[in-house]
Amino acid sequence: xxxxxxxxxxxxxxxxxxxxxxxxxxxxxxxxxxxxxxxxxxxxxxxxxxxxxxxxxxxxxxxxxxxxxxxxxxxxxxxxxxxxxxxxxxx
Numbered sequence: 070x071x072x073x074x075x076x077x078x079x080x081x082x083x084x085x086x087x088x089x090x091x092x093x094x095x096x097x098x099x100x101x102x103x104x105x106x107x108x109x110x111x112x113x114x115x116x117x118x119x120x121x122x123x124x125x126x127x128x129x130x131x132x133x134x135x136x137x138x139x140x141x142x143x144x145x146x147x148x149x150x151x152x153x154x155x156x157x158x159x160x
Contacts, residue, residue, distance in 0.1 A: 123147050 118124070126147065130140040 123144065126135075126140065126143055129135050130137070135143070
């Protein structure tokens with residue numbers, strides 16, 4: 070009977086080594102979720118800000134540096150890259 074008592078209170082055992090792996094998995098999961106949601110949203114907002122390529126293109130067109138055909142051609146390329154549709158309105 071003495072043997073069972075000492076085995077039951079012999080310390081945490083080798084499974085305690087998995088605790089850092091569990092925390093590493095939690096950290097990786099949190100970073101992955103943040104990258105897919107919050108941090109990606111920031112890049113999207115910057116793509117349509119005042120210094121975005123679409124806004125710069127609109128200013129160049131308004132200033133007369135490029136003609137209408139070149140404006141629409143370049144806007145279609147930027148729409149493909151940034152995922153903005155022409156229905157949302159021109160820059």
